[in-house]
Amino acid sequence: MGSACCRFFLEQVMIRPLTGALLLCATQLTPPTFAQGSVPLPAITLDAPQQAALGVRTSPVLPAGQQQLLASATVTVPPGQEVTVAAPMAGVIARLDTGLGDSVRAGAPLALLGSPQLADARRQLREAELEARNAQAALQRDQAMHDEGIIPAARLQVTRNRQQAAEAHWQAQRSALQASGLGSGSDYASGQLVAPRAGTVVDVQASVGQRVEAGTVLFRIADLRQLQLDITLSGEKATRLRAGDAVSVPSHEARAVLLGVSRSLDASQQARARARVTVPGRLQAGEALQVQLHPATDPKAAAAWQVPARALLQMQGQSWVLVATATGYAPTAVQVLSSNDDSATVQGPLNAQQRVASTGLAALRPLLQKAD
Structure with a gap:
């Protein structure tokens, strides 16, 4: 019994240093x-x-x-630089005064529209004008009678209210006709469609004799002096871009500057970016092409x-x-x-x-x- 205890004690003494050495060696390795x-x-x-x-x-x-990223883009017109001209009322295109690619100034004639609805709107405007003038004359008459003490103040107030209502109706009819954008025509039932701004006619959907409904788009006018690139790219590329990065289109000798990059992906897992064209080269609105993006290097x-x-x-x-x-x-x-x-x-x-x-x-x- 005593010899067995001695052997156990000696084994423990010898094993402990060896275990520690192995642990130290494993740590170093x-x-x-x-x-x-x-x-x-x-x-x-x-x-x-x-x-x-x-x-x-x-x-x-x-x-x-400098890194270059490739992406697809479409040449477009910046927001606020393109307008559409639509038929304000149903009618027939009686004459075309401009064509595709023409440069127009603000207020330039585009087409002549013949419309029975236009004739009715002008009739209502004329009737509202006459009612407003009659109401104004009645108010002046009652005002004089009230000053002489012939009628009470209550009657004068009723007349004044009628005059104000007639005036408001006249103004509403006049504003509605002005909002249609139709200038005076050769007769009561025709009106001139005019350009709301200066630019280039980039689309014409009207033809002589065509019957159109209210709201039908007939012309698109854009200021092509300023273009932009609508860029489609992957989410990984979008994270490496920021506003101010350079964009180039070597095939068209054009350059642009990045305006902004979306930080969200659409259903096709693509991100969007916009770039303002600084050197248009041979770019044309509506053209689809490949562009090179140049992310700025971080020092x-x-x-x-x-x-x-x-x-x-x-x-x-x-x-x-x-x-x-x-x-x-x-x-x-x-x-x-x-x-x-x-x-x-x-x-x-x-x-x-x-x-x-x-x-x-x-x-x-x-x-x-x-x-x-």
Whole structure:
């Protein structure tokens, strides 16, 4: 019994230091983790003949120039620079005074509209005018009679109320006719449609002899001296843009400045942006085209680098590049900012003197996975 207790005590004394040493060693060997939560990959040791046998070649790391984003856009007219002219009443187009593409001034004649409703509206206006004048004459007569003491003040007040009601009815009829935008015509039943503002006639939906209903759009007039781009782009691209960024249309030798970017997506998961055209070049309203967006670089942001798109590896949910070293390759985690079929723009601990593996990555991946 005593010898067994001695053996147990000695075993405990010897095991405790060994356990502590193992824990200390494990702590020292635990590699640091990235902020992204990925575990660093071990370096790959390969000499030149081995790299040649595996078909591994390298490409230089280049500083990324100003980034360019591609998007689709439509050339439009800014809000407030385009108006429509519609038929205020049902009728028939008796004459056209302007055509598509014509430049017009404010108040210029567009078309002559013949309408029985217009004749009736003018008749009602004339009747309201006569009633207002009769009411005014009655008020003057009763005012004189009241001053002489012939009628009481109550009767004078009734007459004054009638005159004010007739005046209001006349003004309402006159305002309604003026709001129709019809100038005087050759007769009571015809009126001249006129341009509400100066600009270019960009659409004509009227023809001589055409019968139209009230509200039918006949003309669109726009000031084409100022254009804008309505841009459609992905949500990822929208987050990298802000008002003031440059927009270019190389195919039309045009330039624009971004006015605003929506921070919400539509049903097709697309965002919208508007740009004011500063150099119109050969742009035409209504044209659909491709534009280049140039996000402003942030001076506080980390440097960006350009590498071949095929140099990127995806492992552990992270993008990596294999940086060439004297003994092989060192896996380096990077953040991809943008990419296409040929190249990728990344951020990470790179410099312009380094080279990255751009071919033979399929042969190197198993070495990383085995080491992992």
